[in-house]
Amino acid sequence: MAVAVAVIGKENSPLYVRTVNPSSELKFMYTIHASLDVVEEKVIVGKKSSGELRELYLGLLYPTEDYKVYGYVTNTRIKFIIIVESSYTTLRDNDIRQMFRKLHNAYSDVVCNPFYVPGDTICSKQFESSVKGILIQE
């Protein structure tokens, strides 16, 4: 399961970041932020092969020594980032896709709330509990 989950806005500002361990939050923040380089690149490449619908799931962005960073971009350019531990080898691509699908659904629910202004940071309890389901249980 994931060790960090992030929702990044259209302008690359963080809307929601949650990590398993608050003490390593800073490290994950930097990892998530740096992964946007790859996301941007992949989205541009995705655009070029135009016409058809772009695949939202971007796959493995880049592996660090201890973690794997995965990305997902919605059609409204909202980015989801999930970090899992490299040692967690039983995790399949499909499991990651599943996590992103969950996250996307939860995000859609947030946006459906008429009191939520798109682009604001997310502070919904329901979203929080969905993310908890994705994060690794300590």
Next chain:
Amino acid sequence: MEFAVDKNVKPKRMAILSIGDLPSELTCRPLAVVAVLGLDVPTNPVHTAVWESFTLNRKPDRAPLNFKHIKEGHEFPKAKPKRSSYEWHVPKGLLKTNWLHKHASEVPAVAVLFYDLDWDDLLWNEKRVDCANKLENLRTNLQGRNTKIALVLVQRNPPLPGGEDMLATERAAALCSTCELAAKSLFVLPHSDHLFGYTLRLEKAFYEFSQGYYHHETRKIKSHRDHLNKTTHQLLFVRHQFKIGFLNELKQDIITALKHYKQSYANLMEVRASAANMLEVKTVAGFINYKLCRLSFLLNTPLDAISQFRKHIDIFKSKTGPAELSFEHSSWLSKQFSHFGDLFDDAVKQGLAATQTKHPGFYFQQAASHAIMRKELCFSLCQNVMEYPSPDPLEGVEDMEFFGQRPWRPGSQSIEPPDPQRENKGIQALQYKEAYTVNHSTIIISLLSSAVSQFKKYRGPRMRRHLMVQMGEEYFYSREYNKALALLGHVLWDYRSERWQYLVSNILTTALRCAYLSASVQDFLTLGLEFISNWIQSGTEEKSVVQNGIQKVLEGNIPPPPLPGMTVDKEEIEELWQKALSVSNEPLIFTVEMGSIIPCVECRMRFVSRTFSADERVVLQIHLRAKCPQPLKFSKLSILFTNQHYNEQCEISDETSEILGEARNIGNSTSLVLYPQKTKMFTFSFLASVSDVGQDITVSAVAIQLGKETRCCAILRWPAAGNESIASRLPWSSNMTGLGDESSFTQLEIQPTTKIIPRQPQLSLSIEHQPPVLMHELYCIHVKIENKEINSVSNVRLLVDLDEEAEDIVRQHTSFSRGEEKVSSLPIPCLDDVVADQLLPGEKISEEVFMKVNNLGSRIILIKVTYDIEVEVDNKTLLCHCTREEKLEVDTMEPFIFSVNLLNMKCESVQKLRAEEPFLLQVDVISNTSLALSIEKRMLDLCPEVKTTDEDVVSNLEE
């Protein structure tokens, strides 16, 4: 590499290798060694020319040989006597430290003796014997080696073509037999114009010899294998395969070399690694892995290199070795990554294409992170080591026989635990060296900067920034605050603009510490002002301390340490601040662009109306909202307009605020203090200058000044909205979260521009006329002007013109005039006259304007009255220019229509006339207007062919 062995000087001792370092023989390209003897360089010019033709300009297309000039009396390394059996031999280590150097540059594959001898030499016999002796000496010198020997005769005369030289053939055979030399090892080098051509051919021959030599050497090592057994000679399996690999590299057979290195690595994995020999295993594994990766890149199989490296790291990542020396493990890992990064980078330089997610930068980054880990481990492990143990347990480190062994127990391969006391002394020595002789920051920073340049190349701007933050932090640790500030300041912008609150807060904290510790006044104030904003994630306490610090600095006092938990040398810092704030310094005045930092005070400017009349006060409101924890006092508020004329009218400073407050009717409280989370409004009102009537007045910026100009002051400047500032792209706080005061502030509309419109005229203008307009008529328009102002007006002008959109043809056929007589035949499409110099209140004037139109159609006439009036506003007399304007649309028509009929004398209509026959001409005039027209005169103008029959023709009108 940290050490470079000068190849010409034989090192007496091995350079000391730090953990993870590679010997230079391993990192350079192995070349077959060719020993050159008998050349007298540089005294003999011929010999020098020969030597240079071999050694200079060794481009890649030449044979891969390493020529070594051997002086007379040189001794080659002695060959060890051949072991007859391995039965009782127990190896003491993996790789000998001297072996690589010996074979990479000392033991020749080919030894070539150069000898000056022409076939027809007068002293042929003597020289032949001398030559044979020299060769014999050489052979003795290389006893036990299989070095190929060759003889090159340097000759003055070019050889005769086609081998017809009987003398040469005969003498060559004789020489060979005297020297016990195979015919194919004897060469002739005529010293002629074509020296270089001969050199190339000789090189090729030497290269073939060297191939034979190295092939033979590898066979020799392979032959040992049968004598070895897996239990006692496990180390030799590794060593021998490594040697075969290296000799194959010297032979330039990379594929075979790779195969043997792989075997060597696999054999090494079978060696039982314990705490005692872990370092040795890791060191040699590092060597072999380096070779494997290097050769894979060379063979253009980069993915093999990457996967080998991955495997290597995965195997050893967890093999930390003794806990007390765990920094050694981090150091080793760091080196592994940086070596691989270097190899990758070299491969890229040779044309390998790297990608955004696979490039050397990642390896340098990882190397840096292990180096950081090393530093941290060193801090925690070596803190208590105060002295270097005596006697030196590390003595003899430069004379180690094997790579990667501990100097206090060399050659030990026993499984039994080592002497604990000696071991502790050794560990203590290593810890001492780690703590006192290693400059960790330099290592980390240089790795980070390598990574930064790679990420720059492979489109990783954010990763690059992250690395720059790490570099900044490292500079901070190594007390190079200015460098740290420069780096952090550089990257803060980007993190801010993407609103990474957590990261900005983190970076800002480090930067603020740097500014404090280096007593940099401007940085401290700028960063501090940013830090106290409520957007930054930090405790209110800390922010209060920082804000007080800012206040103190502005007053010329030393600030308290901005953040708790800073271990600082208080006296030293205070001294620095004392110096920075000393009164004798130039006053420090600088501007902080609030649009480009996270604001601790937000500003919204608005003109209360989009337009102001010229005789009205322009009202401008400045709303300031403090977002810092403590009240913020400032000394001056000023507004900067695009027209600087107004700047001085809108300024409040703490000295003048009260006087100004009364005199200029400045609204609200005038004290220059902003309270946290409260909005304060300042109202300015002023009169627009006459020249700005019809123009816009725009605020370009609002500025508040903290501190005194005489000492130190920071000017906080907000640009008017619409600039490309970060504030305009994303909000600093969401609009929904604020309540009450906050939300009313965020909902304030920013209105930095207003338009000054002319004063409303109070003069009435009425127009009377009677349409329709007939063509060619002098059409009269009555204009009545009445002064309804309370004052008299002056300079009353009447302007009559056609509408701007009127076409040229209309303009050319229209004339205006005042009074009938003046109507000109030329078109005058515009009239502009002073009709009265002064009009008293209530006074009326009436003007007649005539218009003559010479074509049909409708037109719009513009009638405009302009005048000046003096108005009194706030005890000030203002001259206003007012305009009243009316539009008139008129249609022009023909007054009447003619129709002419031909009739015969019976009054019947005819089409044709006959000559000399009288006829009647009937002219009908039909009026076209609703007006009664009186015809004044009529006339018939006939052509000369037609004559009237009557004597006298008189119009009906006149009858």
